[in-house]
Amino acid sequence: MTMGDPSPRSGQAYDAIVVGSGISGGWAAKELTEHGLKTLVLEAGGPVDPKTDYVEHIPPWDMRYRDMGNRQLMEKDYPIQRGCYACDEVGHKFFVKDAENPYTTPDDAPFRWFRGRQVGGRSITWGRQVYRWSDLDFEANAKDGHGNDWPIRYKDIAPWYSHVERFIGISGNKEGLSQLPDGEFLPGMPMTVVERDASAKIRKAFNGERVMTIGRCAILTQPHNGRLPCHYCGKCERGCVTHSYFTSIGSTLPAARATGNLTLRPHSVVAEVLYDARKGRATGVRVIDAQTKQELEFTARVVFLCASAIESTRLLLLSKSASHPDGLGNSSGTLGRYVMDHHYGSGAGGRMPGYEDFKTSGSRPNGIYIARFRNVKTEHKDYLRGFGMQGGSGRNGWSRGGSAQGYGATFKQSLIEDMAPWRLSASGWGETLPHPDNRITLDDTVKDKWGIPAARIDVRWRENERAMDKDMQTAMAEMLEAAGCVDIGTYGSNNPPGHCIHEMGGARMSKTRDEGVLNASNQVWDAPNVFVTDGACMASNGCQNPSITYMALTARAASLAVGKLNRREL
Ligand SMILES: Cc1cc2nc3c(=O)[nH]c(=O)nc-3n(C[C@H](O)[C@H](O)[C@H](O)COP(=O)(O)OP(=O)(O)OC[C@H]3O[C@@H](n4cnc5c(N)ncnc54)[C@H](O)[C@@H]3O)c2cc1C
Ligand code: SF4
Numbered sequence: 001m002t003m004g005d006p007s008p009r010s011g012q013a014y015d016a017i018v019v020g021s022g023i024s025g026g027w028a029a030k031e032l033t034e035h036g037l038k039t040l041v042l043e044a045g046g047p048v049d050p051k052t053d054y055v056e057h058i059p060p061w062d063m064r065y066r067d068m069g070n071r072q073l074m075e076k077d078y079p080i081q082r083g084c085y086a087c088d089e090v091g092h093k094f095f096v097k098d099a100e101n102p103y104t105t106p107d108d109a110p111f112r113w114f115r116g117r118q119v120g121g122r123s124i125t126w127g128r129q130v131y132r133w134s135d136l137d138f139e140a141n142a143k144d145g146h147g148n149d150w151p152i153r154y155k156d157i158a159p160w161y162s163h164v165e166r167f168i169g170i171s172g173n174k175e176g177l178s179q180l181p182d183g184e185f186l187p188g189m190p191m192t193v194v195e196r197d198a199s200a201k202i203r204k205a206f207n208g209e210r211v212m213t214i215g216r217c218a219i220l221t222q223p224h225n226g227r228l229p230c231h232y233c234g235k236c237e238r239g240c241v242t243h244s245y246f247t248s249i250g251s252t253l254p255a256a257r258a259t260g261n262l263t264l265r266p267h268s269v270v271a272e273v274l275y276d277a278r279k280g281r282a283t284g285v286r287v288i289d290a291q292t293k294q295e296l297e298f299t300a301r302v303v304f305l306c307a308s309a310i311e312s313t314r315l316l317l318l319s320k321s322a323s324h325p326d327g328l329g330n331s332s333g334t335l336g337r338y339v340m341d342h343h344y345g346s347g348a349g350g351r352m353p354g355y356e357d358f359k360t361s362g363s364r365p366n367g368i369y370i371a372r373f374r375n376v377k378t379e380h381k382d383y384l385r386g387f388g389m390q391g392g393s394g395r396n397g398w399s400r401g402g403s404a405q406g407y408g409a410t411f412k413q414s415l416i417e418d419m420a421p422w423r424l425s426a427s428g429w430g431e432t433l434p435h436p437d438n439r440i441t442l443d444d445t446v447k448d449k450w451g452i453p454a455a456r457i458d459v460r461w462r463e464n465e466r467a468m469d470k471d472m473q474t475a476m477a478e479m480l481e482a483a484g485c486v487d488i489g490t491y492g493s494n495n496p497p498g499h500c501i502h503e504m505g506g507a508r509m510s511k512t513r514d515e516g517v518l519n520a521s522n523q524v525w526d527a528p529n530v531f532v533t534d535g536a537c538m539a540s541n542g543c544q545n546p547s548i549t550y551m552a553l554t555a556r557a558a559s560l561a562v563g564k565l566n567r568r569e570l
Contacts, residue, residue: 014040014263015565017285017300019270019315022121024534024550025306026248026256027164031558032304033261037565040298041256042268042287044307045117048124048249054239055090063089084114084501086125086237094118094125094238100449103310104456111457112498113310119266120249121308122501125237128218128245129390130170131369131544132161132181136376140431141540144384147338147434150539151511151520154181160552167255168246168551169224171366172216180371180388180544187221188214189366193358194393194422198483199368205482210373212479215366215390218246218548225251234363245365267291269450273303273319273328273530281570282328282530288450302529302561302570306554309339309535313440313506314455316517316524316532329507329517329524329532336441338434338508339457340541342500343465345493347389348476349425350485359419360394367392370426370479372543374471383467384433388543389476391426395419424485427493428472429500431543433464438497440506459497469493502546504538521564522557529570533557 015037018028025041032039060067069089074082081087081095094116105111116122135154141147158181165184173188191199191214199212219236220229230244243250256262267290274283274297284299305312313336319328327335370389374380398415406414443456473490480488510516513525518537524530533554535546542549564570 012298014038014298014300016040016302016304016561017042017298018304018306019285020044020121020305020307020311020534021119021248021253021264022306022308023123023126023248023547024308024554025121025304026123026252027551027554028304028306028533028558029256029262029264030252031555032562033256033259035558035562036261037562038261039256039263040300041262041264042270042285042298043119043264043266044269044290045119045266046290047119047266050239050241050243050249053093054241056233056235056238056240058090058238065089080112081114083112083499087114091125091238102446102448102454104443104446104454106458109458109460110496111459112496113457113503114498114501115308119253119264120247123247124239124249126547127545128236128365129369129545130216130218130548131388132183133157133542133544133549134179134181136179137540137542137544140385141434146384147540148508148510148515151509156520157549157552157556160556161548163555164548164551167225168218168251169220169227170216170218171221173213175211175213175371177211177371179376183216185216186224188216189219189221189364190214191368192360192393194352194355194424195368198352198393198424201483202479206373206479209377210370210479212368212370215369217366219365220244227251230365232362232364234365236365268296269452270307270315271318271450271452273305273315273527275319275321275324275328275527277321277323280527282527288452290450293450301565302531304554304558304561305530305532305536306534309503309506309538310440310455310457312532312534312536314442316507317440317442318453324526328530329526331526332510332514332516334436334508334510334515335517336506337436337439338505338539339438339440339459340432340434340504340538341459341497342429342502342541342543343432343461343469343495343497344429344500345427345495346469346472346491347391347425347427348473348480348488348490349423350480350488352393352422352424352483352485355422359397368426374475380471382471383464385431385464385468386543387428387430387468387472389426389428389472391424393422393424395422424480424483426476428469428476429543429545430465430468430472432541433462434505434508434540435462438505457498461497502535502541504535504541504546507532507536508539509537510539521560522553531557531561
């Protein structure tokens, strides 16, 4: 985004401060400014200009290392981030440099924290898969006793899902499933012929219990709100000059800017939420300018923390005062606890005989989705909760020549004409049980580039996750067999927590102030004019990709905050 904002002065007062400009922060900025609040968005990273910074159309032959990456640079600056598929030769600019942004873990509990610090946050690199939660998810903690009961239910968030979907544009198909509610969809992307047939066969074989649909994704299949439909170029994680997928840079921040109420300040690392014990309210934030390291303070009537789950939790832990010696919002002792991620990657693949006359065209930036079917109607004996599956089908085309033997025109022609057989595969994305010892604390011995104590992350998979992983493989192999695949192989994943990039929890919502950090409106129990609306607020983690739930909760909380401000309750 090009900068056009007047430089805000330290000490200047705003109606609202939003920390972070990613998926959640963009929504907070849009909603608060559209309600008329003068809003300051503080973003730790620098600006991004799609015209010059997006790189999705650079072909491998125009890259210095032919899309293989500069290994020396990646090992030096991105030793952790390079574990994410999107942190590649041209996309690493949207990821943090690890040495500048350290975190620590116990030796026996690795955690992958993949993140970007720039205007737009990870809305530039995200995978765009979006699935509503249902009451199966909101009621899970109460029913099986793991974690605390959510203070809200599906009916509280359903209108906000619609609000978000109508604005950002979601393509998908309606399936009428209670566990995966339909949304307000643009036409879904087409399935391949193999996926269509497999979907029908799987439904029949499992009496309609297992439903394979096209992925529901925040990518346009027709013009929408001034943005163009997708042209299937396929490297979305590097940006999208046509804004065909949702980013805060292409959607929410321009809407906020159009109100005239937005001030966006990049290079602003928020180090603390300032608290006035007399008023029992936050007064604003302390910021370190990322470039000059100068300290600044900004005040506002409400503060929205949207810095991402771990960063917002860290910020609350850093905000210590005489009245909150263990961090702001920690009177219950739960701040930093119940951290979750999806355990994912185990599944199965197989060869689909036939269909030789068909091939795919373009790079569809989406796959298939198999809705959760475990512990929906019948209980599974080995584990609680469930998983969804994501995958797709295709034929290896000319690019398989990279690892085949041969040369010359005949060889190249054969790669185009004799395509490899069709393959179909999918892997599970599984719910993790909330556990108090899966925890973020501060590591006072390690500091980031700006002198701020680093997060220490101790999150581990446990028995329930391991049992579910095994079943992902078995269940997918069964479905491939029902679909008519042969040569079926299962695979397990060794991904540590964090790898799914769906980190959640740390400042969970709760019905009472003694069991969580936030109330049903995402307000910090101990400081009601502070709202936390990113993944930190999650009391459980469902199995669906979570970002649309953060967006809906953020829009809902912004509306509730404005109502409370108007009624002078804050
Ligand atoms: C490769 C990849 C694929 C993904 N696929 C999906 C998917 O398919 N579906 C899905 O739902 N999710 C997906 N995710 C996850 C998704 O990106 C996150 O859930 C989402 O971006 C979280 O939104 P957020 O606003 O909380 O955080 P972010 O989007 O990360 O934004 C946080 C912002 O806060 C800023 N910030 C942090 N600390 C501070 C501070 N102290 N002061 C000021 N600013 C600060 C950061 O610089 C950043 O810009 C994916 C992520 C990646 C990387
Ligand atoms: S595949 Fe579609 S959404 Fe992705 S970058 Fe290309 S045009 Fe944009």
